[in-house]
Amino acid sequence: MGVVGHLMMNCDTLLDAGKQIVRYASVLSETGKWSIDKNATTYDIRYLRTDRREPFAEVEEASLSSCIRVLRYLAGKNIIPTEVVLTHSDPGYPEVYEQVFGYPLNLMAKNVV
Numbered sequence: 067m068g069v070v071g072h073l074m075m076n077c078d079t080l081l082d083a084g085k086q087i088v089r090y091a092s093v094l095s096e097t098g099k100w101s102i103d104k105n106a107t108t109y110d111i112r113y114l115r116t117d118r119r120e121p122f123a124e125v126e127e128a129s130l131s132s133c134i135r136v137l138r139y140l141a142g143k144n145i146i147p148t149e150v151v152l153t154h155s156d157p158g159y160p161e162v163y164e165q166v167f168g169y170p171l172n173l174m175a176k177n178v179v
Contacts, residue, residue, distance in 0.1 A: 073090070075140065077140075080137055081102065083136075083137070087133065098113050098115040098116050099116055100112065101114075111133060126154065127166075130167075134147060147168065
């Protein structure tokens, strides 16, 4: 992730690192936009695919899994999402989602396009 990764690694908190993803997402990729919101005890991290010319389910999956992997690295612990919502139909391989995102996982694959 180059410069953006360097910025993230020098943040004081994971929220600040997430904000760097949001701020510089267009440098990393032109296919989507990120948002991050802090709730009372959780964080909502969203990736919205903006390039709808072709169905790229893999782009969403790769972007979300990369984000989780980076946050795990920065935190030094296994961060496990409580929910993953996808904008494409369930591709039918829940065991891969469990492997990538962690266990237990409440996966909600929805078509919200």
